[in-house]
Amino acid sequence: MTIATALFYLFSAVLLFAAFRVITARNTVHAALFLVLAFFQASTIWMMLEAEFLSIVLVLVYVGAVMVLFLFVVMMLDVNVDQLRQGFWRFFPVAALFGVFIVLEMSAVFMQAFQIGGQTAAAQVGGQVLSPAARAAAQIPNTELLGRVLYGAYLYPLEIAAVILLVAIIAAIALTLRKRKDSKSQRVSEQLRVRRADRVRLVQIPAHAPAQAAAAATDKGE
Structure with a gap:
């Protein structure tokens, strides 16, 4: 082994x-x-x-x-x-019947595949010569060969499928998007357009106002 x-x-x-x-x-x-x-x-x-x-x-x-x-x-x-x-054993006979049916189907498919594989191997052992194209394809790795077929012969169907999936993603987001009133978020565009006058306010306070407030506090303390 x-x-x-x-x-x-x-x-x-x-x-x-x-x-x-x-x-x-x-x-x-x-x-x-x-x-x-x-x-x-x-x-x-x-x-x-x-x-x-x-x-x-x-x-x-x-x-x-x-x-x-x-x-x-x-x-x-x-x-x-x-x-x-709950109710597992009640549905167990039906599930077991479906399981046996699936196993028989898979066994039939696998047995047929094994017979075809055995016949192909026997034919190759018997001296059958592969064509140059088949010999060149057999030397290419599976990933590279799949990439050549997918992005070569099926490039346009692949792009169409990608666009359809993108549209489906955007539609799902648009349909499920809900604006919450209690959520808080930042808007970078508004933060960049802000001016000093929008954030800072200059207030003119008379110079004698603090002195008068201090004198009134002293009088109350007395």
Whole structure:
């Protein structure tokens, strides 16, 4: 057994354990942390399979953004787990049926993929020669090849999708923005346009006024 094979079995075992603990942990925060661990193990497996882009995206997007946000939401909401567990065994048969159905579908897809992969490997071993274009594409890393396709052949659809997402973000902010009367904020433009006359007021006080006030205080003291 090689080192790569041993690491694959190790990461896979930790991934299965973390996935099992996600659905069996009694604490919601612990389940979210186990899900983060499962994402990390899947990322390492993808890295071993030379799918660097998927590995980095899984860590940055799901672990770094989605799961951290989900963890903070769970901690702030203080979800009552006992109330959520009510009626669990009543719906368990239906959930188990759907789970078995999903496992059978995934098994069928994986078995077909393994058969196609085995036939391709057998054809290559049999002496089939790859074309120069296929040989050149096989030498390019996955991330670079994906970047060439994404920003080359699909550049305009990517830009259109980015503009649509930007419009959706601006619309969501505009629809949910509410001005509060008790909130205080600074306006830098008004602070830069301010003049001395707006902030400072000169008041002329007679010179004998303090002396008269002091004399009146002395008379009251006597």
